[in-house]
Amino acid sequence: MPSGTLLYAQSGGVTAVINATASAVIQTARAHKVRVLAGRNGILGVLREELIDTSKEPAGVIRSLAHTPGGAFGSCRVKLKSLDQDRAKYERLLEVFRAHDVRWFLYNGGNDSADTALKVSQLAAEFDYPLTCVGVPKTVDNDLAVTDCCPGFGSVAKFTAVSVRECALDVAAMADTSTKVFVYEAMGRHAGWIAAAAGLAGNGEDAAPHLILFPERPYDEADFFAKVKATVERVGYCVVVASEGIQTADGKFVADAGGGEDSFGHTQLGGVASFLAGRVKDALGYKVHWALPDYLQRSARHLASKTDLDQAQAVGRKAVEFALKGMNSVMPVIVRTSDMPYRWKVEAAPLSQIANHEKKMPDDFIRADGYGITAPARRYLEPLIRGEAPPPYGRDGLPKYVSLKQTLVEKKLPPLAE
Amino acid sequence: MPSGTLLYAQSGGVTAVINATASAVIQTARAHKVRVLAGRNGILGVLREELIDTSKEPAGVIRSLAHTPGGAFGSCRVKLKSLDQDRAKYERLLEVFRAHDVRWFLYNGGNDSADTALKVSQLAAEFDYPLTCVGVPKTVDNDLAVTDCCPGFGSVAKFTAVSVRECALDVAAMADTSTKVFVYEAMGRHAGWIAAAAGLAGNGEDAAPHLILFPERPYDEADFFAKVKATVERVGYCVVVASEGIQTADGKFVADAGGGEDSFGHTQLGGVASFLAGRVKDALGYKVHWALPDYLQRSARHLASKTDLDQAQAVGRKAVEFALKGMNSVMPVIVRTSDMPYRWKVEAAPLSQIANHEKKMPDDFIRADGYGITAPARRYLEPLIRGEAPPPYGRDGLPKYVSLKQTLVEKKLPPLAE
Missing domain, CATH: 3.40.50.460 (Phosphofructokinase domain)
Structure with a gap:
């Protein structure tokens, strides 16, 4: 059993399957007997030392997160700037990590979050604090570099x-x-x-x-x-x-x-x-x-793509495995190995290749007249919507979505000066 | 085998399950060996003598209508006025009926359509033309009188x-x-x-x-x-x-x-x-x-209520049965016989009690502060969204919705002066 805590946080807009990633993260960490804390409302919760003790959430609820939309741990629209400009905040993150023995930091988000995870990793190295930072891909915008597509x-x-x-x-x-x-x-x-x-x-x-x-x-x-x-x-x-x-x-x-x-x-x-x-x-x-x-x-979790759900869970599992192996400053990305039949796998990519890059839609995806999509676009897009993964429904005709207790661990630090 | 033609037409806004009603109408009529024509784009198609020969549509397609949203035969926003004001149009309808040996007229819609069906029935009686008119309930607005709720x-x-x-x-x-x-x-x-x-x-x-x-x-x-x-x-x-x-x-x-x-x-x-x-x-x-x-x-047929689908099909079946029995100027309506457990049946109600009436929401469905619903409202509404009835999906991740050939029968009359 590895010693130390894994901290999970997510930032930016939520998706129909971001909870599925969180669910996979927690289940994989539990299987490795690793304690997981989660930042309440993303990085903001880490800065405020508002850390959710995921061990207080029953296994059934964690499993049910996989079919619940929204972001059960909360998220935020807060972007940390450069290490120089926001140095106090980065150092605060390290303080919180140290106070709670955080050895693995999983940061789920888009381009900005990949950048933040990379910078936190650099600062930890500067302070000789032993930390493994892993980015987790997520965005409905599908604009992350390197990965073939983005969960959500x-x-x-x-x-x-x-x-x-x-x-x-x-x-x-x-x-x-x-x-x-x-x-x-x-x-x-x-x-x-x-x-x-x-x-x-x-x-x-x-x-x-x-x-x-x-x-x-x-x-x-x-x-x-x-x-x-x-x-x-x-x-x-x-x-x-x-x-x-x-x-x-x-x-x-x-x-x-x-x-x-x-x-x-x-x-x-x-x-x-x-x-x-x-x-x-x-x-x-x-x-x-x-x-x-x-x-x-x-x-619309009720209409989620099974492919998307599978990938959201896969990157969650892999993120934990990469972290526990000490693979620092990486992100699990989706690699498409075949269009027909559609095949994919998850590999590790350096955060430096992802942070602050933006994947544009290839020019040949748009029809010559500018008003439609081309065959290559269909070939790329179609497998991503394949398969259904409806949530269970209750007798009342509504999906059985869950919410969390969000029990916070005791604070050990003075409050953040906001 | 009854001699004569059953004419089906629908008017007003479409719903996620109006095609399910049409599907049930055609299947029930086929079981009785009755020929079904359908007005293209509702009453407008009848006036224009644009009548779809449903016998040209394969059984599998008719079955699949039950999981296809929209209105496969088309609909329209055309309201006939009083018999006096729009007499020429009503008489044209009778001419078209006569030309195609229409003995049963099923008109699917809301309050206005119930009124039209009633007036057509009155005119047929005036002209001694043997016709049975049956209204079929449908509206997302849920404002039809007598019926406990409206399919859609x-x-x-x-x-x-x-x-x-x-x-x-x-x-x-x-x-x-x-x-x-x-x-x-x-x-x-x-x-x-x-x-x-x-x-x-x-x-x-x-x-x-x-x-x-x-x-x-x-x-x-x-x-x-x-x-x-x-x-x-x-x-x-x-x-x-x-x-x-x-x-x-x-x-x-x-x-x-x-x-x-x-x-x-x-x-x-x-x-x-x-x-x-x-x-x-x-x-x-x-x-x-x-x-x-x-x-x-x-x-959103992908998220249809099973209860709603069942009722949409039931009123379609019953409409045909009522028509073939010669029950004139009626509408099959949903009767709620029990809240807990929810039970319902279909009965015939006179069109005269439905035409141009509007069912208001009961006053005690709205909370005293005006901003929410009450327990009686929940008791009424909850059974209506119960149950799931997803459409089949293709390998491409999209629901397998069907469209019709819409083969028109040969016209026998001079064109309508529009």
Whole structure:
């Protein structure tokens, strides 16, 4: 039985399967008889010495985390800056580690978190504090470098493809006398990964979604209107999927054009879908509808991808194994070894290759006309939404999601000066 | 084998299970060796003599309709007025019936459709044309009279309760440093049935959704702000479900306040959730997010309620049986015979008791403070979302939804002057 504590923390937006990773981390550590503490609300809980004693959570609850969305230990939007700029905070982390005998630090998140884990590891080395830091991949944005895909993305991709297919059937049934243009807003401020996944909902020129707007291509209103009109005239209706991050050629976010203040000085919250729908209505006169699924898309554990779930659990297990082997400053990443049949494995990659890098969508994933996805994109995306992994449901018709007791361990340090 | 044709048509918004009703209608008629034609895009297809020959659709496809959302035969938003005002159209319907030997007319829809079916029946009697008219209940709005609930409602209710529970877990995980107030917009222009169903997502003062805004209660901004603030201070975050139809005390729709025109004269599409979120942000300074699921909520066959599916199929079967027995101007309705255990059966009710009536939500379903549901509401709603009935999925990770050939029978009449 290894001596010392494993500390798990997660940061940034949560996903439908981040709890599945946490569940795998805790179960694997328990199998190795290693004590696990978890930062409450991510790195913030570590800084505040608010550490959840996971040994107080029953085995059944830890297992059930694998089918519970959200982030049961909490998360936060806090980014540590450079070692120089935020030195006090990094040193505080080491103090907390020392006070609780933390020998392994698992940090679950995206690019920023990989960077933080790397810096903590560097500082520990500088202070000769024996610590193994392992990053754990997670983000619906799918923008982490090195790994073939990011746990969390496959499930939002599946939700998007299924929802767009379902809505398209609805629109098709009513288009003769009702809505002709439907706009679905997908998450993705910087990259069109999630919007691209909507393309899996249909294949062929007349299949919905008819038009996908990517942040990787400048939004050209006149061209978009012409495409919408041509689609309605040809198909009878038009289903549009717009990435929240689309920009005009001069680099302005289209979403911001829809917001601002009304004549009373009230905040009008923006949104790409409502803006596009309004413009289409004005310019083309069609009846429009739009949807903004927002958090629904990243919390829809009821529609999780089995592939995504498997990968989320695998990186959790591997993160613990890498840590206990003393593999410092690495991240378990998904390596795709075959497209057909789809095969993958988990390997260790250096955090330095991941921290603060951003994976862009390959240029050849977007169709030449800019409004759809290509065969290579389908080949990449399709396996990620494969398989179903529904949660158990109760007699009341609702999924049996669990919550934690979140029992904190006793503090040993003076409070953090915030 | 009865001589003559059964004509099936559907009107108004589609649901996750309207195709399941159509599937049951066709299968039951086939078992009785009765030919079924279906109006393409509802009553409009009947007026235009665009009649789909359902015998051209393979049995496997008809069975698969039971797990396919949307409206495979199409629907429309066309309301026939009184017999006097729209006499030409009613007579045209009879001409089409006569030309295709239609002896049974099944009309699937809400209040308006029940009224149309009743009037068609009256006109047929006036002309001594032998016709049996049967209404078939369907509406996500759950506002049909007599029937205990409406096929389509249980599934949107389940989608709403599950989605709100999932989003609430997401918000809870991030609230410390991110979104504190989340607003979910539910369908329901006139009644708060769908918003009420969100109440099933949690129980108890601190469980999400914390505040439900019903169209049955005047929206009082100051009181709402105070409730939001108190909830955030007590719980850490606040999940709000707003019915799209909420109004201020002077009868103005809150949704309209969020719309209008921007300073360039562009249409700003309204929406209750974005408006409320903007106001909360201004007044209380919290970070806000909002979701507008729109068609997702009524097309989410992947999350259908088994109870709802069973009822949608049962009313389809019974409609055919009632028609073939010559029970004229009736509708198969759901009768609840017991709450615990939940038991129901299908009976015939006269269309005259249903046409143009609207079922309101009982006053005692809304909590005294106006922001939540009561125990009687839970007792009524909970059985309706019970049970899962997922569609089969393909190897590609998407539900195996089907579409129809929609082969039209040859026209026998001159075209309709539209």
